[in-house]
Amino acid sequence: MNSWGGISFLLVACACLLVGVQLMSEYREEELRRGIQRRCQVDGGWRFYYH
Numbered sequence: 001m002n003s004w005g006g007i008s009f010l011l012v013a014c015a016c017l018l019v020g021v022q023l024m025s026e027y028r029e030e031e032l033r034r035g036i037q038r039r040c041q042v043d044g045g046w047r048f049y050y051h
Contacts (some may be wrong), residue, residue, distance in 0.1 A: 031038065 028038075
């Protein structure tokens, strides 16, 4: 990475990933507050449990 373009791309890409992870964790916390529990099964499928 000898150019400023590559360094700026790396910083923007990392920032986008951090924002995505933050949004996903906030969404997950909201589901937990509502009582929705998601668990990944061994077969790889998603199942939803509502309490």
